[in-house]
Amino acid sequence: MWGLITVTSYGSSLSINDKQPKLPHISPKCSIRCKKVYNISYSIPDTNYSILNTIMTYIKDLSNHQDETVTLKGWIYNSRSSKAIHFLEVRDGSGLCQCIVSLDDVGEEVFEATGTLKQESSLEVTGKVVKDDRSIGGYELHATDVKVIQVSENYPITPKDHGVEFLMENRHLWLRSQRQWAAMQVRNTIQFAIHRFFQQEGFIQMDAPIFTGNAAEGTSTLFETDYFDEKAYLTQSGQLYGEAMAMAHGKIYTFGPTFRAEKSKTRRHLTEFWMIEPEMAFYDLEMNMGLAEKMLQFIVTEVLDKNKAELEILERDTTKLEKASKEPFKRISYTEAVEQLKSEKTASILDRMEKDRNEELTTIKNELEEIKKEHGSAKKWRKAQIDQRIKEIHARIDQVEEDLRNIPVWKKSASNFQWGNDFGGSDETILTLQYDTPVMVHRYPAEVKAFYMKRDPGNDKLALALDVLAPEGYGEIIGGSQREDDLETLRSRIKEHDLPEDVFNWFLDLRRYGSVPHSGFGLGLERTVAWICGLSHVRETIPFPRMLGRLRP
Secondary structure, eight states: OEEEEEEEEETTEEEEEOSSOOOTTOOSOOOOOSOEEEEEEEEOOOOOHHHHTSOOOOGGGGGGGTTSEEEEEEEEEEEEEOSSEEEEEEEOSSOEEEEEEEHHHHOHHHHHHHHTOOTTOEEEEEEEEEEOTTSGGGEEEEEEEEEEEEOOOOOSSOSSOOOHHHHHHTHHHHTTSHHHHHHHHHHHHHHHHHHHHHHHTTOEEOOOOSEESSOSSSSSOOOEEEETTEEEEEOSOSHHHHHHHHHHHSEEEEEEEEEOOOOOOSTTOOSEEEEEEEEEETOOHHHHHHHHHHHHHHHHHHHHHHOHHHHHHTTOOOHHHHHHHHSOOEEEEHHHHHHHHTSHHHHHHHHHHHHHHHHHHHHHHHHHHHHHHHHTTSOHHHHHHHHHHHHHHHHHHHHHHHHHHHHHHHHHHHHHOOTTSOOOHHHHHHHHTTOSSOEEEEEEEGGGSOTTBOEETTEEEEEEEEEEEETTTTEEEEEEEEBOOOHHHHHHHHHHTTOOGGGGHHHHHHHHSSOOOEEEEEEEHHHHHHHHHTOSOGGGSSSSOOBTTBOOO
């Protein structure tokens, strides 16, 4: 398509006379004082502008347009048809809506074209918004017109059950599925809530480097890379740099990616994940714990308020989240946690859990057999329901069977645990099964904690460290401490950990020039998303997870 734009300049203003789309590079400012006329030829690709220029409404806003005619643009999530009606579940990124396409309302040509559309075909649907509490989101669209944007090829992720490996290979498409969409919506709310919280609390956001010449915790496994013939590492924490920034601004937080080359395949581990790390000058351990609790309660409250529909899709029991948003978190020392871990009460809880899981496994396997028998003679709509239920049962069977494999391991770990060891994933799971809200464990053995953590003045064998363990078996989501603020003590700690002092000389400067008591912590975003969403694995908490053996897509 060719067109002509006439641009008239009067002093510093421009008048553009053209009915075609305006050229984005024409500046509205001009220094020429006299009148000049410019004729500018341009070409644009042939495109169906009648579709692209139509004003559209988002599904999430349909409640504002009841009984009005609107246009939705999106993709077919699912569909079923009768002789004279197509029922289309359309998604647009903001939600799902059932669109009813009747032969009488759209005509034979549009009706037949709509019937050829496959899952994930893109389209534009115009129609009247009708309130119906039985429909997804409480509203549906009675179509008066359907325009096809693109007919999809056979979509690989169908309503039938798929294995995790297949879904991970197709993660770029799996993201469109309803549960994955819901998890990402909640993740977005959590991210925004974190920023809101810290900004309201007087913090400023700052950024730590991704390339670093030293390890924040020394003992962690690092991804090493060549940095112009010098050895460098991908950051495992922005904490050391956060301390420096806190000495300049008082209260700061960083929000960025971190990398850990731990060869672990547990449900809690990613090699690339996002960390939120506040650092605060003049904060001690108690103030640090208070801030962590206040932040988590703010986040949970925001999700409960803004993501009711998404939590329902995820089938998340919000009872415990509501408690976590209001009730004070339990605080116990490491020593108290060890006693609890080894107690008869814990052993009894695990015995009961094992019995309940075995009973549940029998029940859902029986249900699976029954609905499989029904499937063959069921009508199409009922088959779709059965297929969905089969997926849910298989997912639950996998989880129950994993629990039954783990319970004997948990029992042994708990009974054999020795004071002085660090808590592993199994130990954290056992501890948090006994709480409805997060639990704060503080004052760990110094030997299992990082060199920069300050020792307890009342017991030099303990570090002023804290971990926040999410309930329901999710485990650690926050780790932090009061930092060592004495120069000579920190220097000796670096030596004890066999770390090169010259690499940390800049870090020691923070203790040479105006050292003050200070504290901070790190919140793992993906573990927090897993807990709040009720997800069994962190791979579903980030758009494209990076794990041991997983680098694509």
